[in-house]
Amino acid sequence: MNVKTFVFNSFQLNTYLLYDDLGEGIIIDAGNHSSEENEQLFDFVEQENISIRALYYTHAHIDHIAGNNAILQKYRIQAASHRDSIDFFMSSAKYASNYGFDVQEYILPTIFLNDGDIIHFGKSTLKVLHTPGHADGSLCYYAEEDQFVIVGDVLFKGSIGRTDLPTGDFDLLQKSILEKLFVLPNGTKIYPGHGPSTTIGFEKINNPFVNLL
Numbered sequence: 001m002n003v004k005t006f007v008f009n010s011f012q013l014n015t016y017l018l019y020d021d022l023g024e025g026i027i028i029d030a031g032n033h034s035s036e037e038n039e040q041l042f043d044f045v046e047q048e049n050i051s052i053r054a055l056y057y058t059h060a061h062i063d064h065i066a067g068n069n070a071i072l073q074k075y076r077i078q079a080a081s082h083r084d085s086i087d088f089f090m091s092s093a094k095y096a097s098n099y100g101f102d103v104q105e106y107i108l109p110t111i112f113l114n115d116g117d118i119i120h121f122g123k124s125t126l127k128v129l130h131t132p133g134h135a136d137g138s139l140c141y142y143a144e145e146d147q148f149v150i151v152g153d154v155l156f157k158g159s160i161g162r163t164d165l166p167t168g169d170f171d172l173l174q175k176s177i178l179e180k181l182f183v184l185p186n187g188t189k190i191y192p193g194h195g196p197s198t199t200i201g202f203e204k205i206n207n208p209f210v211n212l213l
């Protein structure tokens with residue numbers, strides 16, 4: 001499976017495009033916020049001749065959903081999230097301008113994911129991990145065969161997601177990391193919502209915010 005990373009919007013959000021040699025792909029988190037960023041994403045999809053099957057979310061904070069409508073309208077696909085993310089979509093227009101985003105009503109997800117669900121596209125599969133704590137409805141996407149996990153804002157290199165925003169809960173976030181992520185093989189590559197990639201093994205040893213005792 002190929003993983004293409006685009007860094008979008010003022011929050012430097014990592015939008016991920018996953019695709020395989022059958023030419024099918026999915027997008028995880030829609031950070032694209034300008035016509036230039038839309039063009040960057042859409043041109044790459046066209047150049048690589050990728051058929052986009054769906055848009056998936058790790059969670060629905062505004063920096064992760066900015067390009068929701070542009071992607072859904074471009075590819076005529078559906079969006080998928082945890083059901084607990086819907087309140088963020090519903091209220092996004094109220095606070096978007098506070099963070100420098102256009103105020104608009106976002107097209108809501110119509111596919112709802114649960115812990116343990118398996119996503120299929122092309123010849124690839126991802127396992128859904130429910131990992132609340134940073135925000136209600138937070139999900140991670142684990143590719144066991146390809147040894148990587150896309151974690152949104154649950155875990156960063158040497159850090160963790162904020163827990164001072166609505167529905168944030170430090171104890172719950174730590175529990176999600178310990179029980180859902182730190183049980184994965186040490187060599188598993190972590191693709192976070194912001195910043196550089198890391199590995200499960202590195203974070204077990206070096207992350208000061210997660211207590212392994």
